[in-house]
Amino acid sequence: MSTTSRLVTSLATTEALAELFSDTAVLQAMLDVEAALARVEARLGVIPAGAGGAITASAKAEYFDTAEIARETLRTGTPAIPLVKALTLRVRDQDPAAAGFVHWGATSQDISDTALVLLLRRARVLLAGSQGRLDAALARLAADHAGTVMLGRTLMQPAPPVTFGLKAAGWLAALRRGWDRMEGAFEDALLPQFGGASGTLASLGDRGIEVAEALAAELELPCPEAPWHAHRDRLGWLVSACGVYIGSLAKMARDLALLMQHEVGEAAEPSGSGRGGSSTMPHKANPAGCAVALAAGYRLPGLVAGFLSAMPGEQERGLGGWHSEWPTMAGVIQTTGGAMESMAEAAEGLSVDRARMRANLEATRGVVFAERAATLLAARMGRDAAHRLLEEAVRRCAAEGRHLKDVLAGMPEIAGHPGAEGLRDLESPEAYLGSAEAFRVRLLEPEE
C-alpha cells in the first residue's frame, strides 16, 4: 500500500520542502542523531570505542522499512521506538557487541526533537533563499517606481495618491522585519534536545552534561542550558514568526491580486510556462503566486493556534501535546516556504502598468483630492464649512460626471475666494504626495 501524499500539499509547497519532511529525510535525521550520539559517547568512553563507528555505519535510512516503522508508531506513541528496535537489529547483524549501545542514555523524544531541529536547520536555508529573492525583487520595484504615481486605496475605495515605490517599500520593510523575527526564532530554536527518561540524563550518571555538550558540538549546534522537551516555547516562537511573516506576505498577495483585477489592471504576475492558466478558459492569466500566498494566509493562523494550544504539556513529558507537533510543524514550514517561493517568482516577474495607474487615478475625476481642497479652503472658511462644501461638490462630480476642480470653480462660495488660486493644480497627484518619497526612503534604510 502506498501512502505517498504529495498531491494533497502540491498547492501549498515546493518539491524541495516536500522532500524535507519526506520519510527518507525524517528517518535519516533521526538516524543522524542516533549516530552522532553513539560517536560522541564512544569518543568520551561512555560506550565502547567501536560502537560509535558500528552504529554510524548502520544508521542509513535505506536500510529500514519506513512503512513498518510508521505502522508501529501509532501503537508505540513515537517513531523512535520502532526505529531504535530496527536499528539495534541491524547493528547486531553487523557488530553484535555494539548493538547494546544504540540509543545509550537517550529517550525517544530526544531523538525525534533533535531530528526535527536538524530538519528545521535545513528548512532555514531554503527559506533564506526565497527571502533573498523576494528582497532583491522588491528592492528593485521600490527603486524603479519611486515616481510611479497611483491611486491610494483605503477601505477598498479611492484615496489620495501614493507611489508604487512606497507600496513596494512597505511590503519589503514588513517582510524584512518578518524575516528578522524568523531568523531570531530559528537561532533560538535550533538546539539539540537531550535529557533521557526524565530530563535529568540520570542514566549517564555525572557525565550527562559532558555528553550533551559533545553531542551539540557534533551536530554543530549550540548546547542549551537544559533539556527543553517539556518546554516548547522556542518552537512556538518559530511557528509564530512564520505566522506573522505570512500575514505580511499574504497582505502583499492581496494587494497584488487586487491590482491584477481586469478592471484595475495595474500589475500582473508573470505568465508563461503554464503559470496561472485555466483548464477551460484560454484568456486567463491568473494570480497563481498570490493564490498560494493567500492560501498560506488562511492556513497559518490555525496551525499557529494548534501549536500554541498544545504547549501546556504535563510535567516532565506531556501527553498528546508534543505528539501533535510534527504535522503542524511540517505544515507551517512547508506552507511558509511554498508561499515565499511563489511570491518571489511573482515579484521577480511582476509587470507594472504606469499608464494604467495614472489613468485609474484620473478616472476618479479628482474626488480623491477633496481632502486637499477641503484643507486649502478650511484655512479660510473653517473646516466644517469646507467639509460641507466639498461634500456637495463631490456629490455633483458623481451626478454630473465632472471633475472636482471644475465643479469647485463653478461654485459661487469659492469663485471669488482667495484660496481658489491654490485649487488650480488641485488634481496633480505629484503635488499631493506629502511625505511619500521620504517614507519610501526611510523604509528601505536598514534599521540600526
Add this chain to the structure above:
Amino acid sequence: MSTTSRLVTSLATTEALAELFSDTAVLQAMLDVEAALARVEARLGVIPAGAGGAITASAKAEYFDTAEIARETLRTGTPAIPLVKALTLRVRDQDPAAAGFVHWGATSQDISDTALVLLLRRARVLLAGSQGRLDAALARLAADHAGTVMLGRTLMQPAPPVTFGLKAAGWLAALRRGWDRMEGAFEDALLPQFGGASGTLASLGDRGIEVAEALAAELELPCPEAPWHAHRDRLGWLVSACGVYIGSLAKMARDLALLMQHEVGEAAEPSGSGRGGSSTMPHKANPAGCAVALAAGYRLPGLVAGFLSAMPGEQERGLGGWHSEWPTMAGVIQTTGGAMESMAEAAEGLSVDRARMRANLEATRGVVFAERAATLLAARMGRDAAHRLLEEAVRRCAAEGRHLKDVLAGMPEIAGHPGAEGLRDLESPEAYLGSAEAFRVRLLEPEE
C-alpha cells in the same frame, strides 16, 4: 526524489486513512470523476458515443506520473490542469477522436471538489467502523459498571461519588451526539460539484442540469440544487462536526489519562503488542490511545479555524481560500479517524479497577460527604451555620487525619443533635449517588 511523508503523520492517523489521501487515491478519484463525466455525456449524446469508454479506459492512476503532476500544480494553481493535459495525451494515444472530449464542460475545481467528495465518502465508512467499535465498547462499560462507585472529581479535586457506568454513559452519549452530527454533515456535504467556468455550465448550453443530474447519479450521489464551488459551508460544517466530535473524544481521553495515573490507578489502557511502551523505561504502560486522541484535541480546533477563515472566497471562484482546503481537510479527516481508532482500541481493552476506585474514595476520609452532612444539618440549623460547622470539621479531618463522620460525632454542636442520627451512614457512597443511575439509563436510551 521521494516525497512520501507517512512518518510525519504516523502518530496522528492509521494506515488506511493515510492511504485515503495518498497520491494514488487522490489521482484515481480525480480520474474517476473525469471518467464518470465522459460516460454520462457520451450516454446523453453530448459527446460522441465512443468517447465515454475511451476516456474511462485511460483514467487509471497507474498511467500517470504523480510527481510530475504535483510539480506542475504549484504553477498552475490546481492539480486538475496537469492531470487533464496528461489524460488527454493518454486518450489521444489510444483513441485520437475521443481526446478532444476529455473534461468536456467541466472546470478544474469541478474535478478536485468532486474527487474530494468521493474520498470523503470512503472516509465516512472508515470512521463509521471506528464509531461502531467505540459505541459497543462504551455501551458495555456503561452497563458493566452501573454499580461501580468511584470518586467524583470536580476542578481536579475530590467531589461526591459517581459511578463509572455514569461516566462511561456520559462519554458515549456525547460521542453519539457527535457522530450524529458528523453523519448529518456527511449527508449534506457528499454532493458532486459541477459548474463549469463560472458555475453556470454555460458551455453545455441548455443541457447543463441534465448532465449534472446524470453525473450525480453515475457517482451515486444526490444532485445539489446548484454548483457549490463558491460556497464552502457544507464542507465547513463537516469540518466543524469533526472538531466538536474530537472535543468530546479528547475529553474521554483526558479523563482516562487522569484515571491511569499511578497515584490514581483506577483504569488502564490495554498494553501488549508494543502499545505504549518506552524506549528507555521497561516499567512503562503509557496511555498511548489517549495520547493520540489528546493530540487530535490540540490539532483540530486550529484546523477548523483554518477552514472557516478560508470560506469568504471571492465571487464565482475565490483566490487562495479553496486552494488552502486540501491539506486541512486531509488533516481533519485523518486526525479524527486516527483518534477514533486509537480510542476504540483503548475502550475495548480497558481494564477498570473497582477496588482501587473504592479505595481512593475511602482515602478522602469522608470529606467528599461534607456537602451531604451540611445538607442534613442545614435542615435543622440553617445552611450558613451548617456550612461553617463543616468547614471546621473538614479542617480537623485534614489536620488530625480522621474521618469526617468521626470528627462530626465528636463536635458538641452536633452530638445531641437530632440530625446526628442521619450522619451515621454519612460515608456510604451508595447512599449518596442521587440520580446517578437514572441519568446513566437516560443517557443510554436512544433520543427520539
Add this chain to the structure above:
Amino acid sequence: MSTTSRLVTSLATTEALAELFSDTAVLQAMLDVEAALARVEARLGVIPAGAGGAITASAKAEYFDTAEIARETLRTGTPAIPLVKALTLRVRDQDPAAAGFVHWGATSQDISDTALVLLLRRARVLLAGSQGRLDAALARLAADHAGTVMLGRTLMQPAPPVTFGLKAAGWLAALRRGWDRMEGAFEDALLPQFGGASGTLASLGDRGIEVAEALAAELELPCPEAPWHAHRDRLGWLVSACGVYIGSLAKMARDLALLMQHEVGEAAEPSGSGRGGSSTMPHKANPAGCAVALAAGYRLPGLVAGFLSAMPGEQERGLGGWHSEWPTMAGVIQTTGGAMESMAEAAEGLSVDRARMRANLEATRGVVFAERAATLLAARMGRDAAHRLLEEAVRRCAAEGRHLKDVLAGMPEIAGHPGAEGLRDLESPEAYLGSAEAFRVRLLEPEE
C-alpha cells in the same frame, strides 16, 4: 472605578447585543435561575413553601453590587459564589427563614450555565430578526435581478457571465443553510444545566430528576436526559454554527466590497445617516457593513477554535475549560449578530448598477467568451487546436485592443469554417448563461 467597555466592541456589535451580555443582564439571568429553582423546590415541598417567594422577591439585579461580585469572581473561580452569598444576605434581611434555602441542591456551574442558556435564548430572537431582514432583502435582490447580466469573476479575473440574481440567490441559499444550522444548534443547546456537586443531584436524594424537570418547565425549556456541565458539545456546535454562518456572510461581504470598488462600481451600500463616511475624505462612501461582516469573518474562526480546544474538560467538572467560555461565547454571539445586522442594512439599501455591470462585461472585449468560442470550434477542429487558436486570438485582443469576435473573424483558420456562423453572437452574454436561471430558481426553492 468604571469598567464599562462598550467602545472596544463598538465596531463588532449592536447596542442590543452589547446589552445582552451586560452586567445587569448576566446578573439577572443568574438570579432568575436561582429564583426559578427556589420556586419549583418550594412548590414540590423540597424547601419550605414560603422560601420560593422570598427568594424570588430578592432576586433582582439592582439589589446587588456587580463590581464587588466581579472582583470576588477571579478569586472564587465563579461568579455564582459571591452572588449566592450576596443573595443569601439579602434574603436573610427580608425573610430569615428562607435564607438557608437559597441555591438548594445546585452548584455554581448549574447557575452560570443555565443563565448562559437564558441569555442565548434571548440572543436567538435578536439573530432571527436580522436573519429575517437579510432573507427578505436578498430574496428581493435575487428576484429583481434574474436578468441582470454581469461578469463572472473567478480567481479575481474575468470569466463568462453570470446574473446578479444568481449571485444573490447563492448568498441567500448559503445563509439559509447557515441559519437552519444555527436554529438546530440553538434547539439542541437551549437546555438547563442542573446537576449539583458531582452531576448526580445527590443532595436532593431521590427527587433530583423531579426537581430538574420542574425547573426546566419553569424556565420553559426542555429537560435534558442528564446534566451536561462536563460535556460542552452542544455549545460547541452552536459556536461552530455561528462560525460557518459567518463564513458565508463574510463571503457575501467580500463579494460586495469587490463590486463596490471604484473601478468596478457595480453595487453600493446605502450611505446617508453617517454610514461609512471618513473623518478626512469628503468623497468617501465606504463599505461600512461589509467591514463589520469581514471583521467577523476574521474573528470567528479563532473564537470557534478557542471554544473547541477547551472542550476536553477533566472528569466531573473541568479546570479552566468551561471557565474560559463566557468571553468566547459573548464574543461569538455579539460578533455574529453585529455582522448580521450590518449586512441586513447593507442588503436592504443596496444599489445595483445594471449599466455598469454590462459595461464592465463589454470592456473585456469578448475574451470571457473564449471558452465559448473554443467549444464551438472544438466540435470541428478538436479541443486542442481550438484551445491553441483561442490563446492566439486572445493574445491579439489584448495587444491590438480589439474584440474577440473581430479578431476571430479575421483569422484564416476560421474564416471559411462552417463553425464561424455560430461565432456571430459570440459576445452576447444572454446567449451564454447556461443554467444560470435554472440554478437561481432552484437555489430559492425551499429544501424539502
Add this chain to the structure above:
Amino acid sequence: MSTTSRLVTSLATTEALAELFSDTAVLQAMLDVEAALARVEARLGVIPAGAGGAITASAKAEYFDTAEIARETLRTGTPAIPLVKALTLRVRDQDPAAAGFVHWGATSQDISDTALVLLLRRARVLLAGSQGRLDAALARLAADHAGTVMLGRTLMQPAPPVTFGLKAAGWLAALRRGWDRMEGAFEDALLPQFGGASGTLASLGDRGIEVAEALAAELELPCPEAPWHAHRDRLGWLVSACGVYIGSLAKMARDLALLMQHEVGEAAEPSGSGRGGSSTMPHKANPAGCAVALAAGYRLPGLVAGFLSAMPGEQERGLGGWHSEWPTMAGVIQTTGGAMESMAEAAEGLSVDRARMRANLEATRGVVFAERAATLLAARMGRDAAHRLLEEAVRRCAAEGRHLKDVLAGMPEIAGHPGAEGLRDLESPEAYLGSAEAFRVRLLEPEE
C-alpha cells in the same frame, strides 16, 4: 441602557486590566492623541498657536457621551469619527477659532491606533509587575527545593526522579524567555501611527515628518520610519508573544493542578480569603489560580489566530481586518495579565509537601528505577537481555506488590551477577538524579 460587561470577563482578568480598556480609558487615550497632535502642530505653527491649548482643554473623557459615540461607531466604521465630531463641537463652544483645527492632518485610524499604543504602554507596566512577582516567587521555590526529590512523570506515568527545584527552575526559565519576548515585542510595537488619509501625510505638505516626529516626542514614543496602519506585523508579534508566554504559564498551571490532586497531594495553592472555595462543598480547596491560567491557555491560541488571519489588509487601509483588532487585542492583554496575576498569587503562596513527594516516589516500589537497573545490568548482559529481564521484574513488582530491588535480588539471572552489587542502592532517588542539579543551576543563570 447599561452596557457594562465586567462579569463576562470577571474570570479572565483583573479589575485594573478591565479598567485599562474601559470606555473612559479608551476615550481618554484617543483624546490624548488628539490633544498631543494639536499641541505639537500649534507649537510648530502648522495650526494657530492658540488651538493647541484650546483643544487640549476640551479633550477630557468626562465631557463626552460614550454610549452615543459607541452607537455611532458601528455605522461610521470607527470611533474616531463620532469622537472628532463631538470634540469639535466642544471646542467650538469654548474657542470657535480653534474648532477647525481639531484632528488636523490626521485620519481616524491614526487616532485609534495610537490610542491603542498608549493603552498597551500602560498594560506593559501592569504585566511587568506580575512578571516580577512570578519571577521572585519561582526563584525562591527553585532555590528552596534544590534538594526536594520527587517523582518524574512522563506521559502522565511515573518516571525516574527529578527535584521540585528543577521543575520550578524550568517554569521560571520558560517564563523569563517568554517575558523577554514580550518586552521585545512591546518595544517594537509601541510606536505612534500617523499617516493621514493615504499614509503619506499629504495634507501636511512637506511638514509631515516634522509633525510626526514631534508627535512621537510629545507622546514619549520613538518615531517609526513610516506609518504602519497597513502593516500590522508589530502588533501581531506582540499578540504572538502573549500566546507563547501563556503557553508556558498554562504548562506551569497544568503541572500544579496535577500535583494538587488529592491522590497526589504534593502541592497546594494558597487558600483563604475565599480563594477557590465551592458554593456547595465545604471541603474544597480548588486550584483557582491554575483555572485562570489554563483558561487563558485555551483562549489565547484562538485569539492569536484571529489576529494573524486579519493581517492581510487591502492596500493603504484594509477592510475589516484592523476593524476586528480591538476586541482581540483587549482580550489578549486582559487574559494574559489576569493569568499572570493569578499564577503570581498561586506561586507566592504555594505550599510544597516534601514528605508526600517522597512517599509518592516510594509508592512506585522502585519501578521507576527499572531504567537504572537495566543500564547497570546492560553493561554486563547487553541492553536487550537487560531490558527483557527488567520487564519481567517490573511485571512481578506489580503482581506481587514487591519492590523492584527485592524482586531483582531474587532473580537467578542476577543473584550471582557482579552487577548485582550496584543494585543495592537502586531505589535511592538522590543517587539517580543525574544532572538535575546542574540543569537547575544553569536554568537560573541569566542568559548572556
